[in-house]
Amino acid sequence: xxxxxxxxxxxxxxxxxxxxxxxxxxxxxxxxxxxxxxxxxxxxxxxxxxxxxxxxxxxxxxxxxxxxxxxxxxxxxxxxxxxxxxxxxxxxxxxxxxxxxxxxxxxxxxxxxxxxxxxxxxxxxxxxxxxxxxxxxxxxxxxxxxxxxxxxxxxxxxxxxxxxxxxxxxxxxxxxxxxxxxxxxxxxxxxxxxxxxxxxxxxxxxxxxxxxxxxxxxxxxxxxxxxxxxxxxxxxxxxxxxxxxxxxxxxxxxxxxxxxxxxxxxxxxxxxxxxxxxxxxxxxxxxxxxxxxxxxxxxxxxxxxxxxxxxxxxxxxxxxxxxxxxxxxxxxxxxxxxxxxxxxxxxxxxxxxxxxxxxxxxxxxxxxxxxxxxxxxxxxxxxxxxxxxxxxxxxxxxxxxxxxxxxxxxxxxxxxxxxxxxxxxxxxxxxxxxxxxxxxxxxxxxxxxxxxxxxxx
Ligand SMILES: Nc1ncnc2c1ncn2[C@@H]1O[C@H](COP(=O)(O)OP(=O)(O)OP(=O)(O)O)[C@@H](O)[C@H]1O
Ligand SMILES: [Mg+2]
Numbered sequence: 043x044x045x046x047x048x049x050x051x052x053x054x055x056x057x058x059x060x061x062x063x064x065x066x067x068x069x070x071x072x073x074x075x076x077x078x079x080x081x082x083x084x085x086x087x088x089x090x091x092x093x094x095x096x097x098x099x100x101x102x103x104x105x106x107x108x109x110x111x112x113x114x115x116x117x118x119x120x121x122x123x124x125x126x127x128x129x130x131x132x133x134x135x136x137x138x139x140x141x142x143x144x145x146x147x148x149x150x151x152x153x154x155x156x157x158x159x160x161x162x163x164x165x166x167x168x169x170x171x172x173x174x175x176x177x178x179x180x181x182x183x184x185x186x187x188x189x190x191x192x193x194x195x196x197x198x199x200x201x202x203x204x205x206x207x208x209x210x211x212x213x214x215x216x217x218x219x220x221x222x223x224x225x226x227x228x229x230x231x232x233x234x235x236x237x238x239x240x241x242x243x244x245x246x247x248x249x250x251x252x253x254x255x256x257x258x259x260x261x262x263x264x265x266x267x268x269x270x271x272x273x274x275x276x277x278x279x280x281x282x283x284x285x286x287x288x289x290x291x292x293x294x295x296x297x298x299x300x301x302x303x304x305x306x307x308x309x310x311x312x313x314x315x316x317x318x319x320x321x322x323x324x325x326x327x328x329x330x331x332x333x334x335x336x337x338x339x340x341x342x343x344x345x346x347x348x349x350x351x352x353x354x355x356x357x358x359x360x361x362x363x364x365x366x367x368x369x370x371x372x373x374x375x376x377x378x379x380x381x382x383x384x385x386x387x388x389x390x391x392x393x394x395x396x397x398x399x400x401x402x403x404x405x406x407x408x409x410x411x412x413x414x415x416x417x418x419x420x421x422x423x424x425x426x427x428x429x430x431x432x433x434x435x436x437x438x439x440x441x442x443x444x445x446x447x448x449x450x451x452x453x454x455x456x457x458x459x460x461x462x463x464x465x466x467x468x469x470x471x472x473x474x475x476x477x478x479x480x481x482x483x484x485x486x487x488x489x490x491x492x493x494x495x496x497x498x499x
């Protein structure tokens with residue numbers, strides 16, 4: 043069996059400055075990425091052509107032969123799956139915005155810190171599928187009534203300019219929803235810029251958001267425009283807003299109240315026209331009661347709240363999402379197609395999904411790598427999911443509402459699978475354990491899609 047499920051991500055960097063290339067290569071390789079480099083655009087394109095399997099392209103905008111924008115255009119047509127980050131050394135704010143409009147996922151202004159690079163690379167690779175240009179790949183998959191209601195709300199609010207707070211556990215799809223709001227808004231032709239407020243220390247976050255002038259602090263060897271300016275006319279998505287320091291909370295409040303801000307090291311007052319979408323996976327009301335989050339900021343941010351429910355509260359979405367992630371994997375590689383076996387489907391349905399959709403996405407990628415035949419079997423799923431079968435299924439009366447029919451089906455499935463396991467696949471015994479007639483059990487096994495050989499292996 044192929045156990046190579048911890049594949050290293052491969053990155054191609056194109057930049058005409060040798061020291062930048064070697065700095066980036068070293069930074070990326072120390073963080074566990076594989077990195078190839080090219081000193082000009084043509085060489086970079088040749089490498090993309092000859093060596094498939096890059097997970098990310100980082101390219102400078104200004105190159106001696108062809109521009110980074112052309113590379114962006116070519117790669118967008120030929121490799122629509124490949125996320126691109128641009129390096130904007132001497133680039134103007136207009137060319138940075140152009141790159142973002144053309145589908146670059148992010149930009150790194152020069153000079154950069156390793157922290158900025160690694161956070162941009164991490165975001166680009168891990169959220170790449172939700173961010174990849176081409177709406178097809180930003181598809182939001184759902185079947186549950188609760189998600190249908192969320193999406194109805196999203197389409198209603200998209201066209202407005204209201205500030206939106208997206209709440210929900212980690213991995214539920216908050217950023218995907220924020221992007222959907224942007225791409226259905228009147229600002230959709232302008233940049234969508236995402237900043238993870240929780241990942242950056244206070245000083246760095248301030249200059250990321252508001253920019254800095256040359257000489258503002260040690261290392262500020264060039265002016266940085268800041269994300270609020272680059273996002274002007276578009277949407278700024280601030281993730282993990284609950285982790286912002288009190289000082290940053292005050293600065294953010296100022297932009298929301300007056301549309302004004304000042305770059306670090308400057309007393310200039312700049313204005314910006316940005317639609318703000320923030321997200322958090324912590325409870326801001328609780329943070330407010332502990333004086334960790336400003337009440338005035340909370341009410342400014344929470345003009346409209348979109349709550350994305352955890353996956354365990356919308357079991358109807360599990361199988362459509364699993365199929366979606368599986369078919370996406372199939373689209374990436376030329377290999378025989380592969381289906382989800384009914385026994386694996388039962389496991390996915392009864393698991394609690396603490397990591398939500400992201401965990402399911404990763405599980406399906408792993409299963410695709412491990413799968414040897416044309417079906418994903420339980421052994422291709424992470425071990426923790428198998429042991430969850432022994433726990434009672436989760437029963438979760440919640441404010442989001444439930445689908446009683448699918449919930450009851452899941453519970454029934456769970457008990458039948460466990461009875462079959464306990465009786466080592468002997469159906470007469472399993473039926474007796476469940477107080478059912480054997481024929482009733484067989485009919486239920488059939489209609490619930492439980493694998494015929496459950497318990498025998
Ligand atoms: N309904 C969905 N359909 C398709 N893909 C989804 C859906 N929901 C989430 N995903 C995928 O799951 C992954 C996690 O989603 P996303 O990054 O939007 O979650 P998040 O709530 O912002 O997570 P975190 O709290 O960790 O920042 C992404 O790759 C995204 O594309
Ligand atoms: Mg997120």
